[in-house]
Amino acid sequence: MQAWEEKAQPARTARDEGLAQVQPPLQNLPDHLPQNSQSLPKTVLTQRELEITEEYTVSELLAKLRSRELSSEEVTKAFLRRAALAQFATNCLTSLLWDDAIERARYLDSLPDPVGPLHGLPISTKEHHGTKSKNGTANASYVAWVGMPQGSILLYDTLWDAGCVFYARTTQPQTIMHLETESNIYGRTVNPYNRNLTPGGSSGGEGALIAFRGSLFGVGGDIGGSIRCPAAHSGIYGFKPTAQRVPSSGQRTHMIGKETILSTLGPMAQDRNSLELFMKVVLDAEPWRLDPSLTVKPWTPYHFTKPLKVAVQWWDGVVMPHPPMIRALKEVSEACKSAGMKIVEWDSEKLNHRKGWEITSALYWPDGGAEVLGRLEDAGEPILPLTKFIIHEQPTVKSLTQHELWQLCAERDAYRAAYARHWTQTGKEDGQEVDVILCPPNFGAATPHEQSRYWGYTSNWNLLDYPGAVFPVTTVNPEKDKKDESYTPKNAEDKFVYEMCSPETFKDAPVNLQIIGRRQHDEKVIAALVEIEKAMGRK
Amino acid sequence: MQAWEEKAQPARTARDEGLAQVQPPLQNLPDHLPQNSQSLPKTVLTQRELEITEEYTVSELLAKLRSRELSSEEVTKAFLRRAALAQFATNCLTSLLWDDAIERARYLDSLPDPVGPLHGLPISTKEHHGTKSKNGTANASYVAWVGMPQGSILLYDTLWDAGCVFYARTTQPQTIMHLETESNIYGRTVNPYNRNLTPGGSSGGEGALIAFRGSLFGVGGDIGGSIRCPAAHSGIYGFKPTAQRVPSSGQRTHMIGKETILSTLGPMAQDRNSLELFMKVVLDAEPWRLDPSLTVKPWTPYHFTKPLKVAVQWWDGVVMPHPPMIRALKEVSEACKSAGMKIVEWDSEKLNHRKGWEITSALYWPDGGAEVLGRLEDAGEPILPLTKFIIHEQPTVKSLTQHELWQLCAERDAYRAAYARHWTQTGKEDGQEVDVILCPPNFGAATPHEQSRYWGYTSNWNLLDYPGAVFPVTTVNPEKDKKDESYTPKNAEDKFVYEMCSPETFKDAPVNLQIIGRRQHDEKVIAALVEIEKAMGRK
Known part of the structure; x- marks a missing residue:
């Protein structure tokens, strides 16, 4: 039998061949990467490339593409080269589509009129989704799937028809179920702000690439935080729509037909307006x-x-967030208050988020993880620590009978109903129901590698199927964000998180917050994000 | 151990006690019921009761209740007495809520203003839903559940708040999964037009009661045809909305937490406008x-x-409808054509409705029927023939592993996607997509008892989750609807259905048709029903 390393090799070779096509090749690369990679582009890219990749929002770039002030070819090449540099700095890519992307950009440039609202825009995508390139493959970071043909993903047909250029595909972790991004095929993706930290996951390749401005606009997927966690850890914007608003058919994924907790695709971006642009183009x-x-x-x-x-x-009633997260909540809620908004408290203790996690973690793996673990075993690839965490170390995970499955789904539905009734009750006294919840997207900023062992701040909103947007607020500041030495952890998870807290560990790490709305109120979440950022003094 | 007959007795006693409260008691009841019961009211009810129960649509009745031209008490009593007579004629009731209903009606009459859009209107409901009466029970026709307290059903809170009067609860079959209505507790419900035929099921008590005008407006539920089949067999209107538009929480039912094929509640009524009224009030x-x-x-x-x-x-590519159904399709489609509509053919053969049934029947019982069969066994009650049909006689039904479940759900999703793409393609040539499908709601008119052994004409739309309305078209006419003696059945089901065909068997049976729209296009189906009835020369 072929060793798993050999089986994985073609995927790495394909990635490296794409990177080798970069013209001109990247130069002035340092021998040793700094802890924070964000200064790297200035020394490697041209002034023109820096201008194209740094000075515009997506809307501005689209306007310049539409007016032909910039050609799609030039823009695409700039992002291709910057993405290659992001790969060097963070290991975020699984492929760079050099030829395909330039061919597509030239084609778009050759047309008399823009083909759609995304005309000429380079878009990065998560590997397992597949893409529009010819003869593409998708492995979802499973060694057993290396070389398997990709599917035909409806969402990417839509973005394609809207005129985009697909140019870079990004990493996801083993099983696509870590809040970090490490796999046996592609290794570990690191945070561009601090390589000792994770960019989060599972769409962590997107997070790192976009934070590095190797992309302005990408697509991730989220079933437990996989858009919001990496967007938060990378200091960018991300939006998890309500499930079943954005098409997800055609991606390469596992456990097809499981419907206990639904995943959704969604946008990750450098600017806020891109979130709504994505939703609008798709719908x-x-x-x-x-x-x-x-x-x-x-x-x-x-x-x-x-x-x-x-x-x-x-x-959330289970784990106390780290000081920078609490500071961010204070700063933003005070800004909201000053802008005239009503601020109230959300009592998660009463709403039993711990119970939420028990239901969610069991419903992720109704077969006890057998399908996924079998696929790892088939290839002989090692089970990574965070895979063990999310399957073996969750006491709730077991292979269910049909009756146990129904029982759990009924508990899920009861949990959702109780939550909905609670939310509706918030309007009882003053006649004004809570519009959105402002909350942490994680217990803290980007975590040190292999320490992302608490999902509750994102996953409970997947259980509830509530839409959520994350947005950048601040950066960890060791001066302001001192550990509360007097705090006594409430339980094992809280102790784990508390002990991780050390402001120095999180140097330069971005701090985002999350806005949550009721199920299918996606438009309201985006509107609230605008209002809250305005209250913060942003445009 | 108590015999099942003894366990069932309290439910029958409660029903009979309700009926015994009727004042004045029903008189002039015949010793032997005629085959067609529809002439019975004239000989038993008062002129005034006949006027109230026969001369108005629901909208007209609501207008008279609002204007106080009629009191809710008088209207309610008239329907209570007519419902009692319907019970005598068809065995359609599980309870008559004499005291509760009159108390409620008097309360509504005492108010200075109408409480809502259904002010004073008597509404009948299917037994297992429960109702708003105090200390009510709900058994879902399971002997094991006789005497169990009812739940709190959100839908009925809404109808109650809109001002209705609950006055009668109606029969459903064993397991609520026959397209007829027979149970060990309540016996067999028969068709008011022909007691040798079924009123359909599972909401067959509603069908019979409304067809008898013992109710003008009732609520059924549908997971395989349970609203549309009895509405069709009884010559009334029925609407199965897309799942998850109308709340169904709180009803007493089985297999809670199963989400493979979803059921929905919906309206059954004497007139078309009541379907939309129901949806509007609820939403x-x-x-x-x-x-x-x-x-x-x-x-x-x-x-x-x-x-x-x-x-x-x-x-549908599996079973050829009986001649009266084909005649109805011809009459209505010709009327539509004359009114300027485009008429095309729907190619169900290509769309493989047989495969649809294989998926659907398996997904009804992912546990192989164990929960339901266990409940019958617990009480020691006999398994009725149509229960055997829908569980034991379906080769697809088995207890599934989680992986088999996923596989089947994936097949379901692929089937749905192929169907959706086909529908979208119908607009390719002329730029006008098919608006609705006009189709039979069953292979024929109301079937002889225990012969409802083909579900495809309703159940495939549950698999697809497409909304569907049924409406009365004609009546079986032995002169016009002669058996096609030259026809050669295509398969075993087709042979079974063909051999059942004999116009005399179906004497006086109503013939309805069905209008089907795309998923979540409920409003369009209702609008199409209006247009099609206009084309037929109706108001």
Whole structure:
């Protein structure tokens, strides 16, 4: 039998061949990477490349592409080269589509008119989704799947028809179920702000690439935090829509047919407006006409007619967030208050997020993880520590009978119903229901490698199927974010998280927050993000 | 151990006690019931009762209740007495809520203003849903559940808040999974037009009661045809919405937590407008604020801006409909054509409805029926023939492993996707996609008892989760609906259905048709029903 390392090799070779096509090749690369890679582009890229990749929002770039002030070829090449540098710095890529992307960009440049709202824009995507390139493969970071042909993903047909250029595919972790990004095929992706930290996961390749501005606009997927966690750890924007609004058919993934907890694709981006742009482009295509699992509902922008009522979740009742996260909550909630919004507290203790995790973790693996573990075993590849964490170390995970499955799904539904009724009750006294919850997207900033062992701050919103956006707020500041030495952890998870806390560990790490809305109120979450950022003094 | 007959007795006693309260008691009852019971009311009810129960649509009745031209008490009593007579004629009731209903009606009459859009209207409901009466029970026709307290059903809170009067609860079959209505507790419900025929099922008590005008407006449930089949067999209107638009939480039912094929509640009524009235009242209450499984989407009436494109399903590729059904399809499609609509054919053969049934029947019972069969066994009650049919006689039904379940759900999703893509393709040539499918709601009119052994004409739309309305078209006419003696059945099911065909058997049986729309296009189905009935020369 072939060793797993040999089986994995073709994927790495394909990646390296793509990188080798970069013209001109990257020069002035340092022998030793600094802890924070963000200064690297200045020494490697041209002024023009820096301008193209740093000075514009996606909307501005699209305007320049539409007006032909910039050609798609030039823009695409700049992002190809910067993505190659991001790979050097963070190990975030699984392929660089040099030829395909340039061919596509030239084709778009050759047309008399823009083909759609994304005309000429380079878009990065998570590896296992597949892409539009010819004869592409997708392995989802399973050694056993190396070389398998990719599917035909409806979402990417839509983005393609809107005029984008696919140019880079990004890493995901083993089983696509870590809040970090490490696999036996591609190794470990690191945070561009601090290589001792993870960029999060499972869409951590996207997070690192976009934070490095090797991409401005990418696509991730989220079933427990996989868009929001890496977006937060990388200081960018991310949006997890309600499930079944964005099509996800055609990606290469596991446990197909499982419907206990649904995943969703969604945008990750350098700027806020890209989140709504993504949703609008996707839903304007009426994807439900081809994918009947989707909700038939156009994107309908929401407009607040009075100041928001924001509920702040200071902690989730299980694990106390680290000081920078609490500081961020304070800063933003105070800004909201000053802007005239109503601020109330969200009582997660009462809502039993611990119970939420028990249900969620069991429902991730109704077969006890057998399919996934079998695939690792088939290839002989080692089980990584965070795979063990999310399967073997969760006492709830077991192979279920049909009756046990129904029982758990009924518990899930009861949990969701209790949560909905609680939310509805928030309007009882003052006639104004809570609009959104402002909460941490994680217990802290980007964690040290292999320490992402608490999912509750993102996963409970997957259980509830609530839409959530994350947005950058601040950066860890060892001066301001001192450990609370007097705190006594409440339980084992809390102790684990508390002991990890040391502001020096998190040097330069971005701190994001999360905005959560009720199920299928995606438009309201995006509108609330705008209002909250305005309250923070942003445009 | 108590014999099952003894365990069932309290439910029958409770029913009989309710019926014994009728004042004045029913008189002039015949010793032997005629084959067709529809002439019975004239000889038993008062002129005034006949007027109240026969001369108005629901909208007209509501207008008279609002204006106080009629009191709710008088209207309620008239329907209580007519429902009692329906019970005598068809065995359609599980309880008559004499005291509760009159108390409620008097309360509503005492108010200075109407409480809501259903002010004073008597509404009948299927037994297992439970109702709003105090200390009520719900057994779902399981002997083991006789005497069990009912739940708190969100839908009925809404109808109650809209001002209705609950006054009668109706029969369902064993396991709620026959397209007829027979149980060990309540016996067999028969068709008011012909007691040798079934009123259909599983909401067959509603069908019989409403067809007898013992109710004008009732609530059924549908997972394989249980609203549409009895509405069709009884010559009334019925609407199965897309799943997760109408709340179903709180009903007493089995296999809770199973999510492979979803059931939905929906209206059954004497007139068309009641279908939309039901949907409007229910969705105006924003039920998603308390039941988060629901789609967040207000009722949004659809308006056609050009003549409809109607696809006619002449047969489903498995079983040829009986002659009266084909005649109904011809009459209605010709009327549509004359009214300027585009008529095309729906090719179900290509779409493989047989495969649809294989998936559906397996997904009804992922545990091989163990839970349900265990409940019958616990009580020692006999398994009825149609229970055997839908569990034991389906070769697809077996207890599934989780991986087999995923596989089947993936097949279901692929089937749905192929169907959606086919539908979308119908607009390719002329730029006008098919609006609705016009199709039979069953292979024929109401079937002889225990012969409802083919579900495909309703169940395939549950598999696809497409909304469907049924509406009365004609009546079996032995002169016009002669058996096609030259026909050679294509397969075993087709042979079974063909051999059943004999126009005399179906004497007086109503013939309905069904209108099917794309998933979540509920409003469009209702709008199409209006247009098609207009084409037929109706108001």
